[in-house]
Amino acid sequence: MKVFLVKDLLAANEEMARENRSLLKQYGLIALNLIGGPGAGKTTLLEKTVTALSNRLRFGIIEGDICTSRDAERLARLGVEVIQINTGGACHLDAAMVGRVLRELSLAELDLIIVENVGNLVCPAEFDLGEDIKVAVFSVTEGSDKPAKYPLVFQQAKACVLTKLDLLPYTDFDLDGVLKEIAQINPALKVFPLSARTGEGMGAWYEWLRCQAHAHRELAPAFS
């Protein structure tokens, strides 16, 4: 009988993540990994982002879900290149799953890859996919205690999107308090409070995303 320790599985994941990272680097692509609980608003954020920026940035999207291709269908309707991964039960994507589909995208034609991880604020944070940037996504309807209770993703992320700001008046969400707690967990984390529904705050997120893609392109050697 063989026993695999979590430590060994994570080491194997690291190896695959390095391979993904090296493939992305070869094509000069920046990759983002969106991590947030079920229904936080990840796909809606992507729909609005792709619609607003697709005349300036060429997106390749990888959708992770336990079942269905519904999120991929939502993005495909916008004419963007998208691949759906169904984990069949696993509560997170791992680097091997992403590695298996990466080459299915037209890597040479794209500027950035965005992975929407399986809806879960906990497990996806443990698995490096080979991305450049993790983005934590959570919404005002989830409650202001979430960063303090699930700190890992907020520690690892470079940006945090706080969605559904339009619903603030109908909740007891403590915006000032949560911003202070996030700053304690990760002082460098850039937070974007926004509403994908009304568009409030979306401009700052778009601008940040564009800057990340441009900065990456300038640093990356030209793809030949």
Ligand SMILES: Nc1nc2c(ncn2[C@@H]2O[C@H](COP(=O)(O)OP(=O)(O)OP(=O)(O)O)[C@@H](O)[C@H]2O)c(=O)[nH]1
């Ligand atoms: N009021 C409001 N509703 C939103 C906003 N963003 C998303 N929603 C709604 O929240 C629900 C879930 O949104 P999705 O974008 O599907 O959430 P998700 O994080 O992709 O969900 P999973 O992929 O299942 O984890 C949908 O009914 C959206 O219309 C927002 O900014 N404001």
Ligand SMILES: [Mg+2]
């Ligand atoms: Mg989704």
